Amino acid sequence: MRIVVAKVGLDGHDRGAKVISRALRDAGHEVIYTGIRKTPSEIVRIIIDEDADALGISTLSGAHDTLIPKICNLLKNEELNELIVFAGGIIPERDRKIIYDCGVRAIFGPGTNTNSIFDFLNESIKRKESGESVGVGETLGWHWIDE
Amino acid sequence: MKLWGGIGLMSSDELLKGAKSGNRRSLSKLLSEIERGNFIFEDHSKVWALGVTGPPGVGKSTLIGKLIDRWTNSGEKVAVLAVDPTSPISGGAILGDRLRMINSDVGDSVFVRSLATKNYPGGIFPKISDMINVLSYCGWSRIIIETVGSGQSEIGITAFADRILLVDGPDRGDIIQAEKAGIMEMADVIVVNKSDLPRSKATANLIIESLSLGSKDLIPVLLTSASENSGIDELVNCLESLVPDQSRKSLRIRQILLSHWTSLVISNPRFEKIIKDASNGSKSISESISLLTELFEKEEN
Numbered sequence A: 001m002r003i004v005v006a007k008v009g010l011d012g013h014d015r016g017a018k019v020i021s022r023a024l025r026d027a028g029h030e031v032i033y034t035g036i037r038k039t040p041s042e043i044v045r046i047i048i049d050e051d052a053d054a055l056g057i058s059t060l061s062g063a064h065d066t067l068i069p070k071i072c073n074l075l076k077n078e079e080l081n082e083l084i085v086f087a088g089g090i091i092p093e094r095d096r097k098i099i100y101d102c103g104v105r106a107i108f109g110p111g112t113n114t115n116s117i118f119d120f121l122n123e124s125i126k127r128k129e130s131g132e133s134v135g136v137g138e139t140l141g142w143h144w145i146d147e
Numbered sequence B: 001m002k003l004w005g006g007i008g009l010m011s012s013d014e015l016l017k018g019a020k021s022g023n024r025r026s027l028s029k030l031l032s033e034i035e036r037g038n039f040i041f042e043d044h045s046k047v048w049a050l051g052v053t054g055p056p057g058v059g060k061s062t063l064i065g066k067l068i069d070r071w072t073n074s075g076e077k078v079a080v081l082a083v084d085p086t087s088p089i090s091g092g093a094i095l096g097d098r099l100r101m102i103n104s105d106v107g108d109s110v111f112v113r114s115l116a117t118k119n120y121p122g123g124i125f126p127k128i129s130d131m132i133n134v135l136s137y138c139g140w141s142r143i144i145i146e147t148v149g150s151g152q153s154e155i156g157i158t159a160f161a162d163r164i165l166l167v168d169g170p171d172r173g174d175i176i177q178a179e180k181a182g183i184m185e186m187a188d189v190i191v192v193n194k195s196d197l198p199r200s201k202a203t204a205n206l207i208i209e210s211l212s213l214g215s216k217d218l219i220p221v222l223l224t225s226a227s228e229n230s231g232i233d234e235l236v237n238c239l240e241s242l243v244p245d246q247s248r249k250s251l252r253i254r255q256i257l258l259s260h261w262t263s264l265v266i267s268n269p270r271f272e273k274i275i276k277d278a279s280n281g282s283k284s285i286s287e288s289i290s291l292l293t294e295l296f297e298k299e300e301n
Helices: A015-026 A040-050 A066-076 A093-101 A114-129 B012-020 B024-034 B061-071 B126-138 B151-160 B174-181 B202-210 B232-241 B247-267 B269-279 B283-300
Strands: A002-007 A028-033 A052-057 A084-089 A106-108 B049-053 B078-084 B094-097 B110-118 B144-147 B164-166 B189-192 B221-223
Touching: A002 A015, A002 A040, A015 A052, A015 A084, A015 A114, A015 B094, A028 B110, A040 A052, A040 A066, A040 B024, A040 B110, A052 A066, A052 A114, A066 A084, A066 A093, A084 A114, A084 B094, A093 A106, A114 B269, B012 B024, B012 B126, B024 B110, B024 B126, B049 B061, B061 B078, B061 B144, B061 B232, B078 B126, B094 B110, B094 B232, B110 B126, B126 B144, B126 B221, B144 B151, B189 B202, B189 B232, B202 B221, B221 B232, B247 B269, B269 B283
Parallel strands: A002 A028, A002 A052, A028 B094, A052 A084, A084 A106, B049 B144, B049 B164, B078 B110, B078 B144, B164 B189, B189 B221
Antiparallel strands: none
């Protein structure tokens, strides 16, 4: 898959995003890492130009409840409904329902085993191929639950 | 070839129409179709493509950022193809991350696409050629193909451009490596970046010296400091007034064919077995060489 890994918010803590990028590469994916401090519209532009299949959003600065919905809305406006979106970083439990309701299909907190992310992506591909909804703009309901 | 997408079912021809009329999504989807081998576009007539290569850490991306600024300021549209090597082990790649570090997202006048070299026969060749042609046809007046010049095939990719810029930095020592790879002879312009640092003038002189010992025509060697924004205008003028040298064309074709060949060898499934047998001693090196030769002789029959 072509996966864009985006780090949003004004902080520069990008180690998580870089670790994930490398792990995804080692699992055979093509990863486009956007660099830090990209705005939602810049990220959406990158998704379009790179014809990405998935987007991983990394957020640690507490801006997840504004920036993630903003990104998801922009994606839907651009009719990128099939894009698979997942998020990581610091996203407290109490805020997660809102994030899932935006169309994000998985949230991975600190200390997540990278295998979970691979499993999520594989599951997403399976769902997509069998016509089930998995994109950010498709029918809500399914999201990844980490065991 | 039909495609699904938010834009509905579209054929490659419809995508081409959309791309030409400025639809970025169509352009992006079309490039993917080319990458999958589903679409070919051979019209090369309006292409202006610059290959940029050089060792890591010399400030290539910053320099490219400056070129983009200059050209977009004068109303041009710049497309960048950032090519990175696919991992031979995992088959994955981290693409274009160095380019993303600069603020080149200047809206509608810049288009950046990241590509992996891929390990299958031919890899991204010759699809880069079709991509350049399509981009040009759709109004992208300056196209930059960027690779990190670490290996033969990476350098070979820049050969698809009709002019090549080699970027080096002071004190790198890589220029000697570049000389061995023949890349220096392939370049149309050589830039020593980070001219704000002390040894860059000396490095530039070294390059000029080794060039004058070789080819008949002297390749311009320029000093720039991308971070301090100096030497950029001279570089732009040089690039724009460059007339692609026909004698270098055969050098480039040589490079293209050699890279293609290496790609074929690497992606042959039996190549790994030959390496394995030679490594654990079950075959000698000369036996391995014979096996390798036989691989390709057999396929010709």
